[in-house]
Amino acid sequence: MLSRAENERLTRIGPGTEMGGLLRQYWHPFLFPDELPPDGPPLRVRLLGEDLIAFRTGAGTVGLLGANCPHRGASLFFGRNEEGGLRCVYHGWKFEASGNCVDMPNEPAESNFKHKIRHLAYPCVEHGGMVWAYMGAGDSVPPLPELEVTLVPPAQRWLSKRVQYSNWVQAMEGEIDQSHNSFLHTMLNPDDDLSPRNGVARIRAVDTAPQFKIQETDYGVLIGSGRKAGEGLRYWRLTQWLYPYHTMTGPYGENPMRTWRCWVPIDDQNTLVMGANFHPLRPLLESERGGQNLVKGGFRIRGNVFYIEPEDRAPATSAPFGAWRPKATLENDFFIDRAVQRTKTYSGIPEFWAQDAGVQLSMGRINDRTIEHLGTTDLGIIAARRALLHAAQDLRERGAVPATVHHPELYRVRGAAVLIPEEVSWIESTHEHRKVLAGVNHAGV
Ligand code: FES
Ligand SMILES: [Fe+2]
Structure with missing residues (x-):
């Protein structure tokens, strides 16, 4: 038997929760590589209570981005997967797998606004026939488990x-x-x-x-x-x-x-x-x-x-x-x-x-x-x-x-x-x- 508070601590894993903090120390398997063909359509993903969009560039890199565009919140699920990034169909902002915004065609050409935008992005790797994501904060990612x-x-x-x-x-x-x-x-x-x-x-x-x-x-x-x-x-x-x-x-x-x-x-x-x-x-x-x-x-x-x-x-x-x-x-x-x-x-x-x-x-x-x-x-x-x-x-x-x-x-x-x-x-x-x-x-x- 657990107390109500312990049961909450054990089961809840969203951002900011105690167990969510522990889980965000680890890599999580969630896709098979063939679910994401290069330059193919993006996929909706939900992990640890976060809505995300997965896509694969033509070069094979898997991106896992926050689902909603940082401009005005349209879902990147509708995005165009093109030339190394995912482009929001609402106003054309384009994001690399790293989350960097690399194009902002609705802003003046001389604007440097795009350099100030970094969208939520989690690193992904293929390991053992699965795609794994790391959803922790900070720059250093841990090694993958040698199961x-x-x-x-x-x-x-x-x-x-x-x-x-x-x-x-x-x-x-x-x-x-x-x-x-x-x-x-x-x-x-x-x-x-x-x-x-x-x-x-x-x-x-x-x-x-x-x-x-x-x-x-x-x-x-x-x-x-x-x-x-x-x-x-x-x-x-x-x-x-x-x-x-x-x-x-x-x-x-x-x-x-x-x-x-x-x-x-x-x-x-x-x-x-x-x-x-x-x-x-x-x-x-x-x-x-x-x-x-x-x-x-x-x-x-x-x-x-x-x-x-x-x-x-x-x-x-x-x-x-x-x-x-x-x-x-x-x-x-x-x-x-x-x-x-x-x-x-x-x-x-x-x-x-x-x-x-x-x-x-x-x-x-x-x-x-x-x-x-x-x-x-x-x-x-x-x-x-x-x-x-x-x-x-x-x-x-x-x-x-x-x-x-x-x-x-x-x-x-x-x-x-x-x-x-x-x-x-x-x-x-x-x-x-x-x-x-x-x-x-x-x-x-
Ligand atoms: S909402 Fe995505 S570019 Fe405007
Ligand atoms: Fe069983």
């Missing part, structure tokens, strides 16, 4: 994203919460769970109350959930939560494919969920791209945590991230099928991501954490909240930034899953599993 997904060759990763109509913290908390995997996403009959996760599904069905352990680290929080697996063994699934919103859950099977996800606030009430499947050692198989391709009990479970199948997306619009929005919403109950819920799946909600989003939106756009009752399996969530609140406060009061801002190598960690004897330490036995090591990919379970 493994960004370091592997393009053929070894598959990326997607989706919009979720809720605050970013409750969306992210769903990923830290391994306890819900015994319920929300399950089949009523574990035998229907025909997948590499079959053994895991049985473990989850038998032990529905995992033991939770946490370890605070310099990159975030390591969360272990341990389930009894029989014969004196325990199945530990280790989730990594990294500042300010990256998550990596434990992988499945031998030489496993891995996942990464992040929970980028569009504003206080909406989240851009970005994620990837990736393999440290080899190109992905076709079956490892797209949805989970799981057929359970005669159902194909569509989508995955960060992916909406194209036929399940709402018609694309020019609103921010308007091509990545779902048809399934709270208004249509995420297409819950009560007959399926009675006979086949725990939730009755057909799409995988919608199972998570459905319960998370049902909390309200911003979850009221003053009325919750956290149990032993919520330890990871409590730790991540504390870490964020402390970091945001330290920054505001002492100007201290978390180590992750200036040490991108701290991001070189992995999620893990191991089956170990009850008496063996979940931390000590997983050192190697949790490091990004060249040429090594430890087994999941």
